[in-house]
Amino acid sequence: MPGKHQHFQEPEVGCCGKYFLFGFNIVFWVLGALFLAIGLWAWGEKGVLSNISALTDLGGLDPVWLFVVVGGIMSVLGFAGCIGALRENTFLLKFFSVFLGLIFFLELATGILAFVFKDWxxxxxxxxxxxxxxxxxxxxxxxxxxxxxxxxxxxxxxxxxxxxxxxxxxxxxxxxxxxxxxxxxxxxxxxxxxxxxxxxxxxxxxxxxxxxxxxxxxxxxxxxxxxxxxxxx
Known part of the structure; x- marks a missing residue:
């Protein structure tokens, strides 16, 4: 009808920002999956996957834990960032940003506590x-x-x-x-x-x-x- 204007909803995420975030998280996701795969492969070589109790038998730190934990976190964050950017899913993008912020504040708190309780x-x-x-x-x-x-x-x-x-x-x-x-x-x-x-x-x-x-x-x-x-x- 004359005089009636149609309003189109603008995308919540800009095109450049969307694909930049998507590309960054693809790399992040692949690296996380690679770390996780290396960790699981190392555990498989040591027979841990067939004998889970072996995880508690070692008196010291098993370095493979670092690959599994870091790889798992990176995979989850990368997946959330990828899908959130590609589908413009605000829930996943908020999850991604909140998780990154939480990691940052945990690192900051760890640094402060390490300074305050340095003797301990x-x-x-x-x-x-x-x-x-x-x-x-x-x-x-x-x-x-x-x-x-x-x-x-x-x-x-x-x-x-x-x-x-x-x-x-x-x-x-x-x-x-x-x-x-x-x-x-x-x-x-x-x-x-x-x-x-x-x-x-x-x-x-x-x-x-x-x-x-x-x-x-x-x-x-x-x-x-x-x-x-x-x-x-």
Whole structure:
């Protein structure tokens, strides 16, 4: 009818913003699915999927948990962002933005609490590192993670090399039958600039440096050749 104007509802999300958000979340979703797949594959290789109780048997941290948890969160967020942007679903977009905001505030709160309760955090970190030192040989992924951390941060144990006495394989007692007795992992050793290989404190035992019969009964006398504790770096 003349004089009557038709009003068209404008899209709630702009075209450029819509496809940018969709593309970003596709990448986010794929990465999350990849992380999750790697985690599940690693658990399958270790027989965890066929024996769920194995998840609680490990005394230390299983690094695969990081892939599974992070991958799961990224997959859910990426899916919500993709569908929300493509279908202009405000509920999914709000879920996506609220979840991201929640993660940000959790990180902020964690940083503030870590500063306020730094002594308690230090003690918990010391306890956490020593628990993983005890479980060093129990899981190959944990072993690789500890070696990487000690090499990357140039440290050894929580307080120092003597923490490796907590591990049944490296424990420095006469009753310990292990070939690695009184030793430390290779990642604890300092590289000598004058040598092309990692500095040997005494002799090679397996894949780790250990003290020979000529060395003192405890590692303390040769600590100068080893890294300091990870907690103090």
């Amino acid at each position: 955090i230090r003690d918990q970190l010391n306890f956490f590192i020593n628990n993983n030192v005890k479980a060093y040989r129990d899981d190959i992924d944990l072993q690789n993670l500890i070696d990487f951390a000690q090499e990357y941060w140039s440290c050894c144990g929580a307080r120092g090399p003597n923490d490796w006495n907590l591990n049944i394989y490296f424990n420095c007692t006469d009753l310990n039958p292990s070939r690695e007795r009184c030793g430390v992992p290779f990642s604890c050793c300092v590289r000598d600039p004058a040598m092309s290989s990692t500095l040997s404190v005494a002799m090679m035992s397996g894949s780790n440096w250990s003290w020979s019969s000529r060395a003192p009964s405890t590692p303390k006398a040769v600590w100068a050749s080893l890294r300091s504790g990870c907690r103090t770096t």
